Amino acid sequence: MTRFSFLRYLFVFLLLFSFLPVVFSQLLYGQEQTQIRVLAYNIHHANPPSLPDSIDLPAIARVIRESGADLVALQEVDVRTSRSGKSVHQAEALAELTGMYFYFSRSISFQGGEYGNAILSRYPIETSEKIPLSTEEGTEPRALLLATVALPTGQKVLFAATHLDFSNPEITARQARDITGKLKNQPMPVILAGDFNATPGSRAINELDGYFQRTCVESCPPTIPVINPDKTIDFIFYSRNKTVEVIHHEVIQETYASDHLPVLATLAW
Template structure:
């Protein structure tokens, strides 16, 4: 699953934090691994709670890695990996930005996932820059591709790429990875969605088969719809 959770703030309820709504949306799909974006840890706006730890507990996906992107309101803000399976080799990669671009720093959270039967894969969660100018996103996806080039085991990357199919950013993603959908259903806004910007992608193509790709019709919990994929492993 990939889910931009809007710091657990339902868009229809300004200032309200509803971690349970996000946790329930995740549990309903029963995923093994989730890439989560826009996560608050100990921020004032979210009531000084650790959303990463709470979501891990409430979803029973107890292996987790929170990757801080920025300081925010007295706490941390970033992306998260939730996993049913053990994680190791945890790493937070800082993604680049053009100098003086006024963009928001972004990261790639990465971990090795220890699957049943002794198999391993890499999983990444990311959230690319949202600026109208795509320059930062282009730098960031090139960096993610370069990181992926160094990885010998199968890999999945998922997140909010803030870029639509046909954009240069997604063309670059497609050079290195195979997306679980093409064309993809829209994921934002949650009510009457117009654009697909949330994707799950994998490499090498021979390592996985996509059994199902679905955009979940959960319109309350966040301004993005969750994306899920059921994948069969061939490694």
């Protein structure tokens, strides 16, 4: 064999070898690996803690854009309130500033407008739904938002966003049970994100851990307060037994825009 022939065969062998991971992935999963970036962010109605009387939606939008998120769960969103602007629909404005689709649902009426949760998606939202969660008289109503999202691969994901009660751990645990009861038998892959007002080891998080996997398992960095954070209450969960892999989990150290640090995770399946 000549040197040229040997090099040619070597090149062909290396080329084929480089495609083996893709081939095995397609044989195993039926398609190439899909990745999606998810952000959980309590935006504090876009009020920077250092500027008590101000609203800075562009700062929130910048955090979302720079994160590269495909799906975003937002909490504490104002719509046409006195404090944030009677003409301002914060979810719609953030969708325009980030080039994303949105779904907003009210938790309460507030200052002549609405206050609640929102979902942003880089991909079209095919269906959306609000599920009321357990509550007690005198506490703020809470809800689970659901959005069916179609990815570019054709695969569909159920994205769920929530903000649980902070006043009573028993109510928070009941709300977590409401969520697992609704989502545990979903045939689609489920991603659940938000502000759970509960820490690892609490009844609420233990309930969710029983049915879902957290993107941070052994070590979940703290998410509040933004300066010297010492408490972890913002999480991203995903379906067990769905061949999902966590590529990356990060608490973004953004200390200006909100009183919570945003949580970012990259998932692949």
